[in-house]
Amino acid sequence: MRNTVLDMTRLATMDAEHANRLLHQVRAAILAGRRPPVAPRPVIDASWQRMLRLGFDPDGRTSSELLQPDELEHRRRATVIGEVMRTLSGGLTEIADASLQIMVVTDPQGRVLWREGNAGVMRRANGICLEEGAAWTEDTTGTNAIGTALAARRPVQVHSAEHFVHTLHNWTCAAAPVHDPRDGRLLGIVDVSGPASSFHPATLALVNSVARLAEAELRERHRRTVERLRSVAAPILCRLTGRALAVDPHGWTAAVTGMAPVDRLPLPKTFGAGRVWLPSLGMCTVEPLPGGWLVSPEESGPPEAANRVVLDLSRPRRWTVAVSGAAGSWTQELSPRHAELLYVLAKYPQGRSAAELAADVFGDPTRTVTVRAEMSRVRRYLAGVLAHRPYRFSEEVRVEVLRPSHPSDLLPHSSAPAVVGERQMPGQDVSAERRRS
Incomplete structure (x- = not known):
């Protein structure tokens, strides 16, 4: 049992008391620096390691300074996720209420903007500060579905003693990010939480499905706005x-x-x-x-070539690429996948074939079609900076990579072999620059 990983399916097949006891044993061993009886899930282990590096108190209480009512209302009105609250609520609130759980929706900073569901569970949630206006990022509340989904940029389920803070061990939660389909920007997190006794491994799939449904609604709304713009622009372009x-x-x-x-x-x-x-x-x-x-x-010949690229991966949830040259400078936010691809290309200045990039990012050299499609999208905003056959940064470009202060915080969402290997290195400089002649 020592070499196995404790996954959600296995937890669901166990007696509840046995499952909770095993989770507590795993957590206790990790906190004590011992080898656990069974390995925690990778997403949980990575989060626990972040908490240990932060010096987070596992025996502390969950608390947060709540947003003032006017600030809470301002964030509700300003966020795009508010436009699909009816979809989120219709897909989850009734089910959450019936299963003794609550639905929680946050902004990209992990602040709770709305919560709905079982009235009794909401009263219990007040005791752990899971209430409107509270912050639920990892650095405020430890490992939890909302905060860990924000850090990992993917759906996450956290059950019982998988929570880093002891106060949350009587809870289970499943959360999924919601992105703006127009630009890929993270809009917030939708979460279902409740007493640990309400745990079910299918909850995460349900939450993720409703999050994708909300994104589909936003995508359709956007299509209609583009159609309206086309009707205005077409007569102008004809002249x-x-x-x-x-x-x-x-x-x-x-x-x-x-x-x-x-x-x-x-x-x-x-x-x-x-x-x-x-x-x-x-x-x-x-x-x-x-x-x-x-x-x-302007009809002044081809675009001037850029001569400097700064790939900023130093922040935990926002990555950018900045391009500059004689004509000016320009910055683009990166999706998680594009951040991975550009990091790999910065790591290998000699270039990578499609098969090599597929192995670097997906661990599967046969996924060349996916790599080529993604690289085509990247090159749309890095024209003149990226070359191909093989894929690489252009020879005249100086590339600088800004890394997080600790290797383990490099693209924490990523499971790409090339990134995972770098995260496991014992130490690196905060920034590394590569110059080209």
Whole structure:
């Protein structure tokens, strides 16, 4: 039993008392620095190691300074996730109530914005500060489904003594991230929590399904807004003689003239009317449209090449790539997958084939179709920076990688072999720079 991993399916087949006893034994051994009778699940083990490095008190209490009512209401109105609360509530609240659980929805900072479900469980939740306005990130509450899903960027179920803090051992929870389909940005976490006796291994699948349903609703709403922008932009583009395209605020193309169509034009975070340098198009003139922008590339030859790239992986939940050159600078937030791919390319300046990248990221060299599709998306916003055959950063580009202070915090969501291997190294500099001649 020593070499096995304690997964959720196995827990569900055990007697509840036996399962809880085993989880407590595993946690006690890890905290004492001993070899546990059975290995914790990798996502739990990684979270526990983060807590140990932070010096988090496993015997402390869960507490948080609550948001003031006006700040809570402001965050509710400002978040896109509020637009799909009816879908989230309709998919989970009734089931949560019937199974003696509650549904919790947070913002990207782990602040609880809404909670619904069983009234008795909500009263019990107040005792662990699982209430509206409270913070439930790992660094405030230890290992828990909400905070660990934020750190790992994927659905997570945490049961009983898998929680780092002893106060939460009578609870079970399952959480899934909700992303904005327009730009991949994390909108928040949807979670179902309740007494440990309400544990069921299928809860996580249910929560994840409802989160994906909410994303599908947002995707359909976005499609309708792009259609409206197209109806406005099409007559304008018909009167233009040069190259131009109409894009929504997230860069999705509604109409184009005089150039090859693209699904999406990556836009810098600060973007507005005037002359703007874009890596894929060079210098452009930008004008406002109802619901978007009219972007007209200037006819001054090909875009100037960039000469510096900064890949910032130092933060736990937000990664960026910054491109700069003689014409200007530009920053793009990265999805978890694109952060992995660019890190691997920075690690191997000589380049990687599609099969090598598939092995680096997926552990399977046959997944070349997926790699090529993802690299095609990356190259849309890194034109002139990335080369292919093999995939690599261009020779004239200087690449700098900013790493977290501890190797184990490098892309904590990632299970890519190339990243996992780096996280297990004994020590590295906070930043590493690679220069090209």
